[in-house]
Amino acid sequence: MNIGEAAQESGVSAKMIRYYEETGLVPKPSRTTSGYRSYHHSDVHRLRFVGRARDLGFSMEKISQLLLLWQDRKRPSREVKKLAQLHLDDLQRQIQRLQEMHNTLQHLVDACQGNSRPHCPILKDLGAE
Amino acid sequence: MNIGEAAQESGVSAKMIRYYEETGLVPKPSRTTSGYRSYHHSDVHRLRFVGRARDLGFSMEKISQLLLLWQDRKRPSREVKKLAQLHLDDLQRQIQRLQEMHNTLQHLVDACQGNSRPHCPILKDLGAE
DNA sequence: ATAAACCTTCCCATCATGGGAAGGTCAAGC
DNA sequence: GCTTGACCTTCCCATGATGGGAAGGTTTAT
Numbered sequence: 001m002n003i004g005e006a007a008q009e010s011g012v013s014a015k016m017i018r019y020y021e022e023t024g025l026v027p028k029p030s031r032t033t034s035g036y037r038s039y040h041h042s043d044v045h046r047l048r049f050v051g052r053a054r055d056l057g058f059s060m061e062k063i064s065q066l067l068l069l070w071q072d073r074k075r076p077s078r079e080v081k082k083l084a085q086l087h088l089d090d091l092q093r094q095i096q097r098l099q100e101m102h103n104t105l106q107h108l109v110d111a112c113q114g115n116s117r118p119h120c121p122i123l124k125d126l127g128a129e
Numbered sequence: 130m131n132i133g134e135a136a137q138e139s140g141v142s143a144k145m146i147r148y149y150e151e152t153g154l155v156p157k158p159s160r161t162t163s164g165y166r167s168y169h170h171s172d173v174h175r176l177r178f179v180g181r182a183r184d185l186g187f188s189m190e191k192i193s194q195l196l197l198l199w200q201d202r203k204r205p206s207r208e209v210k211k212l213a214q215l216h217l218d219d220l221q222r223q224i225q226r227l228q229e230m231h232n233t234l235q236h237l238v239d240a241c242q243g244n245s246r247p248h249c250p251i252l253k254d255l256g257a258e
Numbered sequence: 259a260t261a262a263a264c265c266t267t268c269c270c271a272t273c274a275t276g277g278g279a280a281g282g283t284c285a286a287g288c
Numbered sequence: 289g290c291t292t293g294a295c296c297t298t299c300c301c302a303t304g305a306t307g308g309g310a311a312g313g314t315t316t317a318t
Contacts, residue, residue, distance in 0.1 A: 002264075002265070003264095003265075004263090004264065004265080013306085013307085014265090015306070015307065015308090016305080016306070016307095018266095018267095019305075019306080032265095032314095034265080034266090034313080034314055034315085035265080035266060035313085035314090036264090036265055036266080036314080036315090037265085037266090045256070045258070048256075049255050049256045052254070052255045052257075053255055054305085055230075056230050056233060056234050056255075057227070057230045059304080059305095060304075060305075061304095066252070066255065069249075069252065070252050070255070070256055072247075073247060074247060075247050075249070076244065076245040076246065076247070077241055077242055077243055077244055077245075077246055077247060077248060077249040077251075078243045078244055078245060080241065080243075080249045080251050080252055081238060081241045081242075081243035081249070081251070082243075084234060084237065084238045084241070084251050085238060087234065088231060088234055088235060088238060091227055091230055091231045091234070092231065094227055095224055095227045095228060095231065098186070098220055098223050098224045098227070099224060101184075101185050101186045101220055102217060102220045102221065102224065104185060105185050105213060105216065105217055105220070106217060108213065109210060109213045109214060109217060112206055112209065112210045112213070113206055113210075114206055114207045114209075114210035114211075115205065115206055115207055116205040116206075116207065117205065117206060118201075118202060118203060118204050118205070118206060119206060120198075120204070120206040120209045120210070122206075122209050122210070122213050123195070123198065123199050123209055125181070126178050126181045126182055126185075126195065126199070127174070127177075127178050127199055128181075129174070131295075131296070132295095132296075132297095133294090133295065133296080142275085142276085143296090144275070144276060144277090145274080145275070145276090147297095147298095148274075148275080161283095163282075163283055163284085163296085163297090164282085164283085164296080164297060165283080165284095165295090165296055165297080166296085166297090183274085188273080188274095189273080189274075
């Protein structure tokens with residue numbers, strides 16, 4: 001299976017497949033005599049795993065660890081849960097940070113008349129001494 | 130005032146001050162005979178504005194527009210409010226995206242026993258066919 | 259045989275930020 | 289006056305994950 005089809009099947013773009021290969025997240029596939037990458041079902045499976053983990057916001061670094069656990073039939077689920085919990089905490093921190101920005105800005109926007117006059121609490125706040 | 134002091138006063142790192150200058154977000158300051166950048170209070174004021182806007186998550190592109198409005202004593206506050214509202218929408222979208230990731234992952238984490246056995250709903254979900 | 263649709267590698271851009279090297283300048287203390 | 293340390297300068301590189309696109313080779317279908 002060529003890279004295009006593997007991309008289709010896995011939902012990961014050909015560009016990203018090459019990049020994941022370069023960074024070692026997925027193994028180098030074999031090549032046809034003309035140099036085309038050739039993928040098996042198991043490769044696609046792995047790519048789909050990576051894609052799903054990306055959809056959940058996992059970094060490539062963390063995905064690399066998840067892949068190791070995925071491959072390890074003797075992993076303690078504790079390890080997986082710990083990794084996932086770390087990422088949950090990451091997400092929570094990001095959400096909180098954005099939420100704080102949103103709250104602050106919402107207050108300013110609410111206080112702004114939004115008419116033809118120049119007075120504006122938003123600019124006033126940003127430009128406060 | 131040298132760049133280091135301007136950085137202190139404005140809360141924007143010297144690195145970023147140079148970068149903002151390079152991209153045109155802030156004007157090129159005058160230089161001493163030896164080539165050191167020299168800042169006035171008004172420059173620091175502008176930098177503080179930029180820093181605060183960054184703290185609220187505004188992109189440099191949007192900050193550039195905010196600066197124009199800030200300088201324009203005849204701006205209609207409507208324009209400012211419109212820009213801010215666009216950013217609020219951006220923030221809301223980002224929050225929602227992260228919240229969805231968080232929710233999904235939280236469910237998986239809750240379902241994972243986190244013990245010494247290998248069975249794990251998290252990996253199962255990521256690796257589902 | 260030709261054209262379209264693939265594939266390859268390589269380089270560049272994003273966005274905002276920091277690290278660090280190599281070298282010049284300034285101020286304080288001896 | 290000289291040394292030392294704390295500044296400053298420019299330049300290059302790295303981040304993380306992604307896409308765009310060029311130049312050129314291959315495969316497949318007509």
